[in-house]
Amino acid sequence: MVKVILYGFTVGIFSSRKLQRACQENLAFKYLAGMETPAFKTFIEFRRRHREDMKAVFVSTVKLARALGLARLGAVALDGCKLGANTSKHKAMSYGRMQEEERGLKAEIEGMLKKAEHPGEPIEGKKQIPFADHDARCHSKKGEGTEYVYNAQAGVDMESRIIVENHIEDSVQDAHAAGPALENMERDFGQPPEKLVADAGYGNKDTLEACRENEVTPVCATRREGKEGAQAGKLDSFSYERGEDLFVCPHGQVFDSDHERPKDGKRAYRSREVVACECSHYRTADGRGVITVHPGHLAKREFNRIMGEAGHKELYRRRKCTVEPVFGQIEDGMGRWWRIRCFGRRSLAGWPPMLNY
Numbered sequence: 117m118v119k120v121i122l123y124g125f126t127v128g129i130f131s132s133r134k135l136q137r138a139c140q141e142n143l144a145f146k147y148l149a150g151m152e153t154p155a156f157k158t159f160i161e162f163r164r165r166h167r168e169d170m171k172a173v174f175v176s177t178v179k180l181a182r183a184l185g186l187a188r189l190g191a192v193a194l195d196g197c198k199l200g201a202n203t204s205k206h207k208a209m210s211y212g213r214m215q216e217e218e219r220g221l222k223a224e225i226e227g228m229l230k231k232a233e234h235p236g237e238p239i240e241g242k243k244q245i246p247f248a249d250h251d252a253r254c255h256s257k258k259g260e261g262t263e264y265v266y267n268a269q270a271g272v273d274m275e276s277r278i279i280v281e282n283h284i285e286d287s288v289q290d291a292h293a294a295g296p297a298l299e300n301m302e303r304d305f306g307q308p309p310e311k312l313v314a315d316a317g318y319g320n321k322d323t324l325e326a327c328r329e330n331e332v333t334p335v336c337a338t339r340r341e342g343k344e345g346a347q348a349g350k351l352d353s354f355s356y357e358r359g360e361d362l363f364v365c366p367h368g369q370v371f372d373s374d375h376e377r378p379k380d381g382k383r384a385y386r387s388r389e390v391v392a393c394e395c396s397h398y399r400t401a402d403g404r405g406v407i408t409v410h411p412g413h414l415a416k417r418e419f420n421r422i423m424g425e426a427g428h429k430e431l432y433r434r435r436k437c438t439v440e441p442v443f444g445q446i447e448d449g450m451g452r453w454w455r456i457r458c459f460g461r462r463s464l465a466g467w468p469p470m471l472n473y
């Protein structure tokens with residue numbers, strides 16, 4: 117069964133009925149099925165029963181590839197893709213309204229919440245929960261309205277183009293996906309990649325911290341392509357000394373690290389001397405200037421510094437032709453059927469690594 121299903125993935129046959137027919141008509145399928153002709157219901161039942169085991173099969177394929185010297189986990193490109201969910205926004209309602217209809221729906225809601233959220237996490241009254249796919253999230257795109265999507269994340273080994281990690285993000289944003297991706301690679305292969313290559317959607321403090329924790333070098337853009345140079349802030353004209361943690365304004369004033377504001381995590385840097393220029397955000401009574409720096413700004417500076425290291429710009433450019441074709445192939449090859457049918461939703465473990473050569 118596994119052979120038949122996996123081979124089905126590689127040639128674009130996913131539905132149980134089509135697999136049944138293939139086992140009757142197609143020589144390759146007949147051979148793999150040992151000349152048996154399983155009924156489509158058997159495929160359905162097999163998938164349902166072995167959902168968890170199938171995840172392990174995909175991880176094993178990557179382990180095998182690693183044993184053969186492929187998928188070294190040198191540089192892994194991470195990207196996300198919004199896949200349409202098999203649910204209708206018209207069939208979702210706000211949690212607030214659900215509560216109003218509590219009597220009839222109570223049991224259903226409880227089951228739904230358990231599935232939709234991490235245990236213990238409060239749900240906002242307005243949060244839309246789709247009925248059919250609890251992991252789908254509402255996503256609005258200009259001109260296209262709102263629809264339910266999965267934010268599917270895939271990590272692709274850039275050398276071998278093998279998918280080494282996948283998960284469904286809990287948010288439509290990619291911003292927090294790096295941490296779970298690195299954890300999954302650590303769990304599955306006992307080590308994280310050397311480098312994580314990602315676009316500006318990941319260029320934030322969380323990604324930087326996740327990479328530091330796992331001793332991974334993040335090769336990450338901080339601005340969307342085509343938007344370079346846009347919206348340069350006051351601080352962008354400052355230079356930053358990483359070793360001493362100080363900023364220098366264009367007029368040569370030195371701002372030393374002073375304190376971190378507990379309420380928002382912003383860091384205050386105070387000038388050594390009384391300032392004459394307008395670079396500081398405000399001045400204290402003694403005439404010294406203070407700049408407040410968002411932690412994200414420091415993260416961006418760090419990403420830019422790393423991007424400037426030898427070979428990293430070139431590596432980042434290669435990301436585009438590594439990870440994006442993977443999503444292209446998945447969408448082309450699998451079409452709408454791909455949406456949720458494979459092997460469970462939370463993991464979408466149906467990402468067949470071998471689809472990518």
Ligand SMILES: [Zn+2]
Nearest residue numbers: 365367393395
């Ligand atoms: Zn200045």
